[in-house]
Amino acid sequence: MVFPQTVTPLVVIIPFIKKQIPRLRDMLSRWSKIDYAPLDDGMSFIDEAKTDLIFFYNKGPNEVEEQINKILDELGIRKHFVKISFLYADLSEKDDVYPIATTRMFYRVIKDEELRQKYKYFFYMEPDTLTVRKGWMQALHNIAFNQKPFFSLGSINRGNFVNIEPHRMHINGNALYSFSDEHLSFLNELKKNVFFVFDLDPYMYMLSHYDALIKYWHQFIFDDIIMNMYKTGYSEKQLVLENPKTFFVHGGWQV
Template sequence: MLYYYILIINLTLLVNSYIFKYETSCNSFEFKDLENLIGSLHRYALDNGQLIVRDIGLTIGQRKLLKRYQNIEIISAKYKQKENIPMINVKHEFFPINETLFSRYNNGKYNYIDSIRKRFYLAIVIPFIQSQFNKLIDQLNFEKNYSPCRNQSNSIDLILYHNEKISSILDNKTRQIHYQNKCFKNIRIFAADLSENENSYPIGSAIMWKKLLINEQFSRTSLRYYGYTHFFLMEPDTRPIRSYWLDIIVEQIINGHDRESYISTQWWMIGSLYRGFQSLGQNYLHINGNALYHLSLSFILFLQYVSYEYPYDSKQSSGYDLDLFLYLFKHIDKGKKFWHKFQFSDFIQNCWHTGCNEMNEEFLYNNPNTYLIHELIKDLQSYHLINIPSYFTNVRLLNYSN
């Protein structure tokens, strides 16, 4: 209590209903503090506040992310400070008292990261291994029946993500795929480069998933390294059942706003609980990994707590997606703070092993909001794709790996 009153006494008056600018400095290891500071600014002073960030060692990915955040300007370390712009410590945060904005030390708590308003940059990630290559081709061919989007987008990429090294047989084979679609600005190839011990199920899929979510300063397979704000994981056994499925994914993010709007995302994961016909029991209540994720640093920090208790390469793990919910069920008090970050939806349905009976017209009628199905299908060609043309040509693609 004493600390609280000392903190209040030393508050600095910042603004009272007029436009203001503040400058802070940040290196790569303070980025979570910076994101918390930006989030507090967007939460309480969005329309009349601007933050200038002096770059004293940010990573490429961090700079890319900042360029997508509203009212943020990046300057170099050598840029001369303007006398009329006050400084604020990056480890502080804004908060209001009686419609007046003050600052205080964040005390190592990052409550405002998910309040950041940003323009979304979405990655559709298809993870696969050699035995799934034909399913990958089938999946790409579904666009002939179900167009992903109505209009071209400059904020959505497609990533083909395999488990092997760059220049492996699978990598070279993937780079010969000639696939173009107006719905994606870029088509990239990521190589997870799994070790022999990692290259097995379910450990391999968990590690590939985790590498996408690693902090942007540590890995080039980190999606945040490229400036992505969200991603949808779409395994080769996930397929559309309606056109414009990509537009529906985007709608989960923008929630009725214009695509160029700055928006905040308060959730971390949106997807389907089990909708198939097997009896799994309440212990398997979770969102399947084929889901939409918010690449929030607060989510990444949460995943660190989960991985400490359920290491992905240990017998304690029940699968990276189920582990999230086992952790929440086990830690009831902690879970109360995070359950709202995980949202069930029916834009995708998980019918693992049984199918959803989606070929039945009654299913389509009763599930008008479902556009994607996740299930195991032995022969995708028998559904719609009878004559699949060759997708192979000599096309040069960029390398992306660790």
């Protein structure tokens, strides 16, 4: 299917660094297989599921763009998206360290005025996020646009490994996010109080500021469209069988 050039309210954004290109290739290769394809002819929303794709690199423009374009051509991925483009974080050496690098990159996206004007939601999808069934593009559109507005929608830690118990209470960074002004206002508010890593900060802030918690907690939706299996082994076959609404798995490893 080739989409016409029209408005695309949803964009998939893949943040990555150079050493993740092999993993990125593995993720994209799944999309070329019928069992993991972005679109499913048997599902609804196939005509409405118009989506763009952005590859978001931590540095500036270089040879990685050519490498990824070759992968896209080889795997036949382009046909699934209205537009595919590249975005660059241009991180300094000082900022290009974990976890501050992931936070800088996220805020580079959420504050980008061009992106904010064009899209309503974005799906932030690191290279270790795997699709586990086809029709995931339609599933993203269905869940993003057929319920009340939200700031973020994704998975709590569903794995067995937990570093710090209170940190478990947050949506993993691989999730759907709103470009709404209200969401950005909330993020600007919390940055004055906490600054650790972008996906954990909202919860650290709300759990220590009750007025913010009662005002914003409902904007964060825990959902099983994506499952965070942090540092945990799982059987893909069993996971798919037991979770019919799950389309993505992040982290962990298959056993």
